[in-house]
Amino acid sequence: MSHQARPQPPRWAQRLLAWIAAAHLREEILGDLDELFHQRAQRQGYPKARWLYWLDVLLLLHPRLWRRPPDQSTFLHQYPSDSSQPFFLRPAMLRNYLTIAFRTLSRNKLYTALNIAGLTFGITCFLLIGLYLFDELTFDQHHSRANHIYRVIEHKVVKGEATTLAAASYKLAAESGKTIAQIENTTRLSRIGRANLINPENPVNFQETVTNADENFLSIFDFPLIQGDKYTALKEPNSIVINEDLAMRLFGHTQVLGKTLQFSHLDAPLKVTGVLKNHLRNSSFDFNSLVSEATYQNTDFYKQTVASGWSSADFSVYVLLRPNTNAETVSSQLTRLVLANVKPEPGTHLSYRLQALSDIHLHSEGIIDGARNTNVEAMAQGSLFYIRIFLFIALFVLGIAGINYMNLSTARASNRLKEIGVRKSIGAQRSQLIYQFLVEALLITVLSLVAALLLVNILLPFFNSFVKKQLTLGWGTDYRIWLMTLGATLLIGLLSGSYPALLLSGFKPVLLLKGMKINPRGSLSLRKVLVVFQFTISTVLMIGTIVLYWQVRFMNTTDLGFNKDQLVVIDVNTGTARDRFETIKADMAKIPTVKNVSVTSRVPGEWKMIRTVKMHPPGKADDQQISYLIGADKDFLKTFEVDLLKGRNFVNPADSMSVLLNETAARLFNLTEPSGQWLEIPTLSWGGEFRPVNPDNTPFKVRVIGIVKDFHFQSLKAKIEPLVLAYHQNPIHGIDYYTVRIDANGISQTLEKLQSILQKADPDEPFEYHFLDQQLAVFYQEDARRQTLLIWVALATIFIACLGLFGLATYSTEQRTKEVGVRKVLGASTVSLATLLSGDFLKLVLVANGIAFPIAWWVTGQWLQDYAYHIDLEWWMFALAGVVAMLIAFLTVSYQSIKAALVNPVRSLRSE
């Protein structure tokens, strides 16, 4: 074996040992191990020797390895300072670091308080946002096979018009499981809509949203059942599974297995075969009852229509793939399977793809949530855009807090230069000083973390109520959140502590003791940059808050084209309430406090789906336009106070084929004067696709009798779309609401009277009503919530930035005590001195404003583009934010400046 090729002991093991071992043992132990290694390498071969080396190192781990010699005379010992060993292995030093850290912190109470307050704020924001984000990002992850569950998405292009729909057919679900090997199982859901679900022992009319599911549903997903068996609960016809909430509402307890329920869509009673736990808050599913699909399967109608369809979109279909399957391949297999069974019309392109369960919450933009009745709300979606923004903000606030700490401790450093000098000349090594500063930083971060944890738990109820979640932080919280929290805290502590630690420990002791000053120019410029940075962010956030506030205000107060105040919208739920509407309406109108009553299929500011239709002038079937359609009676215009621009209103049932158009729709057909022009409506939207209005495929022919002024019948986020007001007796959409304009006085009495009229006509009718203005506000609730959040974040950043500024002002005035003294002696006035001392900082804030304005202008501009109707950015919004920032900065700094300017120069010049 040549000399060069001689194998060497494992370097990592050597380093590890050298690091851990006490200095007086290091040499001999490493030597011993080397010797053993070489012997073994010769006798037993290199790999074995290497392995045994590691084993020996492991077996050496024992307190004796790192304990220092029991010799009392540490000073005179052969190895006086063993600083190369990590400090946490030497309890004496650790104790010393902590003691010194506590002493330093308690000596500078102001700085400590500023630091802890800043970091606490930062960590609190970070934690709250972190909890929110974690909840959003783990949607639907609680199913044990969540990674293998996919939703089937249908993509259809008809003559260049694309629709993407989260729905598929009965057959697709039934056959794909049998013919595609990679699919383990499939399940179908259909949200059939609202109906009365009644406990016969205690009949109360209450509309429940009912969902149908096949027998596989509960075995593919893991919705935990309190009672019942998940494999058989949905197997039998006339079975229903309900959740705890519904069980409590219907029966008053949850021990309801085997009880029966009356369901208004079916003759036979349903038997409760299972009770589900309530949904977790981060579940996309919100059903509270599941009726077994088998209930319907036996009827001939069902067999012939629904169950034999390949191309319909009546079901939400979920597939469970086998492990290690590529979803892309299965998608194309699905497409092929369907195309083998349906022949799409020419010009129609049909394809299917699989969407992962975990993507449903955040990645469903552009996908219509199909397979639901028009009165079922779509699955709630999260917004990836806001998630990114929040993530950014969380990191930012935390970063700013860290910067603050760094800033303050560097600033304070000059007061500690003497201390460091003395320590060094006694024999402290650089690494010991670094540890000292790091321990201080960690101590501060840990204290802040504890404070932040308390604060978060205090704030969570408020936070929850406005993000509409049920977040908690406690022992039960997911371990990943704790890991993230601890990681972030340690990182902040180490990063923000490392700069002062490295900077301060590097100076020469002689210079320090001679009274060296840290070069104020160099380090100050860094601090200036940091202050500018903090104030830039604060100003941008402030401008964002102002803009959003005005936008939300604009949306809530702008003239919608109709009068939304004092309008009560009453749902029509039963057939009787619908058929006898003439009498009901007449009775309602007789109440003295009722001004007007109208019946409609939908109302402006509608929260459910408004039906759309395709229409075209007669004979021009190619010139199809899509328009919304609302069925309304002759009192509609009067009740909603919508302006009729031209033509006439509906008069009597003879107008059943008349329509009013809004201005946008009229422009679409180039109508300026309504004079009974004919239009044809061949198809209407149905679950994401268009279906013929009449079974015999003939179009519904209407005449335009009037044009109404455009009004915002949808949220202000959307442009005003074309709208057709058809007579309430139309084949497209029957009446669903009574809208009553009432007097502002005695609202509750009026409501009682309305209820008695409705229930006199039909005792089964649950009296469901909404105030339209409140419903409209719901559109902008999300924006209002974001506004609140933004205000808080802006406040937090301003607060933190002010803490930093205050600390810096304190420091810089302290540094300039002598200068102020000299100036005063020479005759400077208090005011001029205060201005001088504050001026520097105000200049920084001005610079920050200069940077913040263009950024804010661009960001808020982009953001307002999301709103079809929005305010314009105005100069005063920027000016206001700038002035507020200046004012806050001035107040922060002036306290210190004025204090310094008032000091008697004798005192400041006496020393030295």
Place this chain on the structure above:
Amino acid sequence: MKGTQLGEFEELVLLAIALLYDDAYSVAVVEELGQRLERPVSLGAVHRTMQRLEEKGLVNSRFGEASAERGGRRKRLYTVTMTGEQALQEARRLRNELWAGIPKTAFGGPTL
């Protein structure tokens, strides 16, 4: 008295140090004991024992020469002190007395 009491492994290590006399250091002890006991002896155990023996004053140590084999590091050589020798003698005496006290019939009596 706990200080002078010798544990079994301590006694073995102390004897090995005496045996190796001029070249008694940890690796040599590890090998010596490993061969005689016919089982691997860990360096850690030997080290700790030697430290304990030194704390009890039973051995003295000094640095020996460095060698390339050891990566240029010195070894720590041990010698048994007077107290150490006394402790060994004492242990041996105790054993001898015990041996002498065993009745002849105790071992293998009935097989005769």
